[in-house]
Amino acid sequence: MTDRHNELRVEQLTKAYGPEAPVLRGVDLTVPGGTLAAVLGPSGCGKTTLLRIVAGFLRADAGTVALDGRTVAGPAVHLPPERRRIGIVPQEGALFPHLSVARNVAFGLTGLDRGERRRRTQDMLDLVGLAGHGDRMPHELSGGQQQRIALARALAPRPALVLLDEPFNALDSALRVGVRADVRAALRATGATALLVTHDQQEALSTADLVAVVRQGRIAQCDTPHDLYRRPADPWVAGFVGDAVLVPGEVRGGGSTAITPLGTVTLAAPPQGRSTGTVVLRPEQLRLADASTEEGVRGTVRDVFYYGHDAKVTVAIQGLDAPVDVRVAGPLSIVPGQEAAIRVTGEATLHP
Template sequence: MNELDLRNDLRVERLAKSYGPEAPVLQGLDLTVPGGALAALLGPSGCGKTTLLRIVAGFLHADAGTVAVGGRTLVGPGVHLPPERRRIGIVPQEGALFPHLSVARNVAFGLTGLDRSERCHRTEEMLDLVGLAGYGDRMPHELSGGQQQRIALARALAPRPALVLLDEPFNALDSALRAGVRADVRAALRATGATALLVTHDQQEALSTADLVAVVRQGRIAQCDTPQNLYRRPADPWVAGFVGDACLLPGTVANGGSTATTSLGTVALTSPPVGRSTGTVVLRPEQLRLVDPDTAAAVRGTVTDVCFYGHDAKVTVAVPGLGDPVNVRVSGAVSIDPGQETGISVTGEATLHP
């Protein structure tokens, strides 16, 4: 059973913050994160992600709006609880461990009101949780970057916070370490039942790690959904283009039709509109297939670039009549080169945005 009360949901309503009359950052932002869930905040630089995190942590005052955790108001009209009274753990970039304290003393730093035996037990429990049991006597400089991030998480979780804030905690790690540390962090958060909010610039990190992904655009939430729904059913073309690669095509739907006519052929729609409609059809690169250019219903194009990633490859194809080339995801080995002609066919369903 989770250590925390199940009512540790995060609710942010109509949150506003500006750094002057000409610099609005948050503009009536609303966000709800269920108790025990890990939500990722994703968005371009300057959209308000870090400002939101700092207001929730108590480091900044909001101009308007409310923040509540587990029904307890932290920010509101006339209310601004200081950071130390919010029951919020913070994992900053690069860990930020105290260099003069041992690993055990770093983890135990926020454990107030406990006797020595209880502090030691809780510290050992947290080190075991993050897979670093027996490391208590070491100093931070004796740890790798991934180990330091695990210790920073253990320190944040030790006081049993209702909410954990993670501010791009994997940025300083090399790609070989990131996936493993992310998995360990997610497992530790789930084991304690803490609600968590992760700020990241990495779309793949958000989609692969979080239970919910909230895309921030100009100080508001453009869409908050599960990773699969966000990717498969983006709220608008901007979200589609920001979260992963997207092929955006002009499309037309006849009255009562369930398909759209595009420059890549006829495409099935997830939610056909009522009546005749025109708009932007959103396809993902993995929905496109390279076929023989003489295949019936295939659209001809010319390969302009091939990027091989090992597990798959991205093939860029210029199609007559399309302003921008399209990207096609191909599994395994690639047997086509730039300059060659190919055919493209579409599989699966697309979304239409009038």
């Protein structure tokens, strides 16, 4: 059952920076209460503009934004940011350098007595794993600690929505994973509704409950990470959210299978309309075997990219203009120039 408490609902939102510069072209997005949603897209697709309109920093040309059942932006309605009950975690934390950690966290706690402010601040420091750091100054903290404090500051006033504007960009890759996990845990602990804006596919898929992919000012697909990856709306979405193997296919067997240069492939759902199109697979769905002993479509190994935990093998297949990528786990003995057999596992999607 959908939780409508603190639900974010965006309907038919449009915004242009001039007559020939449309940025948002009728965006519809619903984020149920308590959900962490990621807005994912390439640079210039409109995701930052969407965040700024939701926050109240920009006015939309048309459409509405409602939060917790209250319209905060729409025709003749524009609540200022401070009246929207929205917390913001900007890039690089943006802490006040002249205030201690505790005073940063307590900054938005108005209308509370001193004791309650102190308790709420301590609760937030405990939540983000930085109890005992209240007397420190921001410059004494690491980048990851600063982002945790920025989150604590955003959560302290119990906002209806938390906006996270690419908050992990300034962190190195090893630190980023840990901070992302901590931020997600803190949001879930408070039951907060949150919107994360990012261009990092791995970040969106591993962090969010719901992912909205933006393409040229429109939502191309909004789904759970699993369904977005396994059942992309079209080949562009498939290639944007991960490595994709795209091959031509013709539907057979009443729509349950497709004939492709990689053999017969099972389809996740019968396609509507046309019987030919592009079949989308993932590299980990392809199995590589010794061509002299195993059955499968024959190909020639072009290159091997070894990553330690797994490897990517590119294989040339007769009938395909470009080699396909195969993801192989564990020890690898195959070399370029070797003949290999490929078999497809799992289900694919077909797009006209």
